[in-house]
Amino acid sequence: MQIQPYLFFDGRCDEALNFYKTALGAKVEMLMRFKEAPPQTPGEGCKGPMPDGEKVMHASFKVGDATIMASDGMAQGKPEFKGISLSITAKDDAEAKRFFDALSDGGKVQQPLMKTFFASSFGMVADKFGVGWMVVAMP
Structure with a gap:
C-alpha cells in the first residue's frame, strides 16, 4: 500500500510546479489540463462550471523518490x-x-x-x- 499527498492549488498549480522544480529539483511526470477531459454529460462529473481549460486537472511530480500529485481543483481562489x-x-x-x-x-x-x-x-x-x-x- 502507498499513500501519496494530493495538493490542490486552487488555480496556482502551474506556478507551484515551476516553484518546486526550482526549489526542490522536482520532476513533473504527468500533467493533464481540463481542456483534455472529454465533454461532460449533464448530471455527471463535477458540479458547477469547469475551470478554464488551461488549468491543471491533474499532475504528478517527483521530489527525490516521493510522488506528489497536484491540481488546480476548481480554481476558485487562494489555496489553503x-x-x-x-x-x-x-x-x-x-x-x-x-x-x-x-x-x-x-x-x-x-x-x-x-x-x-x-x-x-x-x-x-x-x-x-x-x-x-x-x-x-x-x-
Whole structure:
C-alpha cells in the first residue's frame, strides 16, 4: 500500500510546479489540463462550471523518490493547506539549508532551521502557497 499527498492549488498549480522544480529539483511526470477531459454529460462529473481549460486537472511530480500529485481543483481562489505538513529529509546540513531557503522564498518561516536534540538541522516553513514543510537533516 502507498499513500501519496494530493495538493490542490486552487488555480496556482502551474506556478507551484515551476516553484518546486526550482526549489526542490522536482520532476513533473504527468500533467493533464481540463481542456483534455472529454465533454461532460449533464448530471455527471463535477458540479458547477469547469475551470478554464488551461488549468491543471491533474499532475504528478517527483521530489527525490516521493510522488506528489497536484491540481488546480476548481480554481476558485487562494489555496489553503491546514493541519498537514510535508517532511523532506536532506542528505546533509548544506542540502537542508538549500531546501529551507528555497521553500522560504515568499513563504513564512515557522521554526528557523537549527540544530536540535533529534537532528543536525530542523526547520519548519509554509511556502508561498501555504504548503507546510518540515526540513530535516539527521546527524
